[in-house]
Structures are given as C-alpha cells and as structure tokens.
Amino acid sequence: MNVILGVIFHFIGGFASGSFYIPFKKVKQWSWESYWIVGGLFSWLIVPPIAAYLTIPGFAEIIKQTSASTLGWTYLMGVLWGIGGLTYGLGVRYLGVSLGSCIILGLCSVFGSLIPSVYYDLFPTTGKDTISLMFSESWGRTVLLGILVCTIGIIICGKAGMLKDKDLAGGDAGAGNKEFDIKKGLVVAIVSGVLSACFNFGIEAGKPMAEKAVELGNNPLFQNNVIYVVLLWGGLTTNFIWCMILNARNKTFGDYTDKKAPLASNYIFSAMAGITWFLQFFFYGMAESKLGNGASSWILHMAFIILIANVWGLILKEWKGVSRKTYATVIAGILVIMLSILLVGRGNAIKKDAEEKKAGVEQVALPE
Numbered sequence: 587m588n589v590i591l592g593v594i595f596h597f598i599g600g601f602a603s604g605s606f607y608i609p610f611k612k613v614k615q616w617s618w619e620s621y622w623i624v625g626g627l628f629s630w631l632i633v634p635p636i637a638a639y640l641t642i643p644g645f646a647e648i649i650k651q652t653s654a655s656t657l658g659w660t661y662l663m664g665v666l667w668g669i670g671g672l673t674y675g676l677g678v679r680y681l682g683v684s685l686g687s688c689i690i691l692g693l694c695s696v697f698g699s700l701i702p703s704v705y706y707d708l709f710p711t712t713g714k715d716t717i718s719l720m721f722s723e724s725w726g727r728t729v730l731l732g733i734l735v736c737t738i739g740i741i742i743c744g745k746a747g748m749l750k751d752k753d754l755a756g757g758d759a760g761a762g763n764k765e766f767d768i769k770k771g772l773v774v775a776i777v778s779g780v781l782s783a784c785f786n787f788g789i790e791a792g793k794p795m796a797e798k799a800v801e802l803g804n805n806p807l808f809q810n811n812v813i814y815v816v817l818l819w820g821g822l823t824t825n826f827i828w829c830m831i832l833n834a835r836n837k838t839f840g841d842y843t844d845k846k847a848p849l850a851s852n853y854i855f856s857a858m859a860g861i862t863w864f865l866q867f868f869f870y871g872m873a874e875s876k877l878g879n880g881a882s883s884w885i886l887h888m889a890f891i892i893l894i895a896n897v898w899g900l901i902l903k904e905w906k907g908v909s910r911k912t913y914a915t916v917i918a919g920i921l922v923i924m925l926s927i928l929l930v931g932r933g934n935a936i937k938k939d940a941e942e943k944k945a946g947v948e949q950v951a952l953p954e
Contacts, residue, residue, distance in 0.1 A: 600890020628860030664820020
C-alpha cells in the first residue's frame with residue numbers, strides 16, 4: 587500500500603510541476619524576470635513556511651536548534667539548485683514546455699537519482715541505498731533499468747525536438763513557440779538540468795531537521811516541509827538577485843506598477859504559478875515518506891513531470907505544424923517514459939515485498 591501511495595503522491599507532485607508554467611502564459615505586458623520573481627516569492631518565501639507551520643508547528647524552533655553545518659549545506663544546495671531553477675524558466679522559454687522540460691528534467695533525473703547512491707558507496711551511511719546494493723538486488727536492477735529506459739525516452743523526446751526545429755524552419759515558424767531557439771535553449775537546458783539535481787542533495791543535507799521533526803511527534807508524511815524552508819531560501823537568493831539585475835538592465839522595474847498592464851490578473855496568475863510549483867515538493871515529501879529518498883523516488887518524480895509537461899505541450903499545440911514523423915517521435919518518447927515509471931514502480935514493489943518477508947522471518951525467529 588505504501589508503494590501505491592508513494593507513486594500516487596509522486597504523480598500529483600509531477601502534475602503540479604509539469605503544469606506550473608501554464609499560468610505564466612496568461613501574464614500580459616510583463617517581462618520574463620518580473621513575472622518569474624513574483625511567482626518565485628510565493629514558491630520560495632511565502633508558501634513554504636505556511637506549509638511548514640500547518641504541518642510542523644514547531645518548525646522555526648527546529649531550524650534554530652539545527653547545526654550551522656547542516657543549515658549551510660542545505661542553503662548552498664538551494665543556491666545551486668536556484669541557478670538550475672532560474673535557467674529552467676529560460677529553457678522552457680526557448681524550447682517550449684515539452685522539449686525544454688524533457689532535456690532539463692532528463693539530466694536532472696539521471697544526476698539526482700544516481701549521484702546520491704554513488705556517494706553512499708564512497709561514504710557509507712546506515713539505511714541508505716548504495717549503487718552497489720542496487721546492482722546486487724533484483725529490485726535495484728529493476729529500478730536502474732527504469733532509469734535507463736527513462737533516459738532513452740528523454741533522448742527520443744530530444745530527437746523529436748530536433749525534428750520540430752527542422753519542420754518549423756521549413757514551414758510556419760509561428761505555429762508553435764515563437765521564441766523557439768534550439769541552440770540557445772540547449773545550452774541553458776544543460777546547465778539547468780545538472781544544477782537542478784542539487785535539490786535532491788539539499789534534501790539529504792537537511793535530513794537532520796526532518797528527523798528532529800519526526801522525533802518531536804510530527805507526522806512523518808510532512809517531515810520534509812521543515813527542510814524546504816531553508817533549502818528554498820537558497821533558491822530565492824539566486825533568483826532574486828538575477829531578476830533584479832535583469833529588471834535594472836532591461837529597465838522593467840515599472841512592470842510591477844504599470845497601469846497599462848492587467849496588474850491584478852498578472853499578480854494572480856504569477857501567484858498561481860508559484861503556489862503550483864511549490865506543491866510538487868509538498869507531495870514529493872509525502873511520497874518520499876512512503877518510498878524513501880533514493881534513486882527510485884527521484885526518478886519517479888522527474889518521470890511524471892516530463893510526462894505531464896509533454897502532454898501539456900501537445901494540448902497547447904506546441905507541436906502544431908510538424909510532420910507525422912515528428913509527432914510520432916514525441917508520442918513514442920512519452921510512451922517510453924511511461925514504461926520507465928512502471929519499471930521503477932515495480933522495483934519498489936519488489937523491494938517492499940522483500941523487506942516485509944524479511945521482517946516476518948525475523949519476527950518468527952525471535953525467542954518466546
């Protein structure tokens with residue numbers, strides 16, 4: 587049951603992340619940096635402490651009692667992830683929701699899911715899934731196969747993006763994303779994908795805060811919410827500085843009070859985007875409490891995001907005007923990613939069954 591709930595929570599989180607950029611498309615007469623930071627203030631500053639207060643009432647005291655080292659590493663991972671998140675928005679801008687999310691989140695998936703397991707092999711930590719353990723166990727090999735299949739799906743979707751670029755260059759370039767720029771977008775996407783994986787490392791760095799929250803009697807389902815408060819401060823720092831630089835450079839500080847723009851709706855849609863974005867990790871934390879923060883959790887989360895983002899790309903007609911071959915390629919990529927989700931879910935189910943059987947044997951073996 588825990589595995590099923592974990593997958594469901596990951597799907598909800600993936601849906602939130604794959605959908606968060608949609609409200610931004612309703613923002614009118616604002617520059618990118620203006621609506622991005624308004625949405626970000628909700629994502630990284632306003633909503634996280636509210637969520638923490640509602641689920642872990644003593645979160646502020648937990649943070650105060652946490653060591654400077656834990657807070658520092660968690661914050662640093664947030665800063666690095668913030669660069670990845672910042673460039674994610676630019677990547678989507680230049681590549682579109684579907685292709686941009688595929689490349690960025692694909693790289694993030696591989697780095698975020700495997701590097702922690704490699705780290706635990708080099709620096710063993712009790713209760714953590716090492717890469718050698720995953721290769722030696724049937725559940726681990728199934729999860730690793732799922733990661734490989736997900737990577738293949740990402741490559742297929744990337745190929746579809748290349749075909750799309752070729753199709754639109756020979757036809758109506760305005761049929762899809764009018765800002766489509768494959769060269770600029772790929773550079774931004776690679777940087778974003780690698781650094782975005784730091785969010786997973788930040789969760790690991792902040793684990794002492796989550797463990798303290800559970801120790802104090804809080805629901806383990808929401809333990810990560812205290813970590814997010816610190817981790818997202820780092821993301822806010824990076825994004826706020828860069829957006830203010832862009833506001834100054836582009837002379838767009840006036841966006842926030844420009845009466846010629848639909849200010850009320852711009853703030854509302856930006857807030858909606860920010861809140862929706864945060865919900866991905868709210869539900870990620872719930873899923874992690876059921877599956878653990880190993881390779882399977884991260885790849886499930888990312889695979890669902892990629893899947894939902896691609897579906898939105900089709901709904902928003904970002905692939906309008908492309909050839910049948912291109913359309914078939916992106917559909918094939920989506921189907922392969924769906925297969926990877928099933929494989930990772932199967933691997934978790936095998937692991938859970940093995941743990942339950944082991945627990946049953948140990949209980950029978952105990953002397954009366």
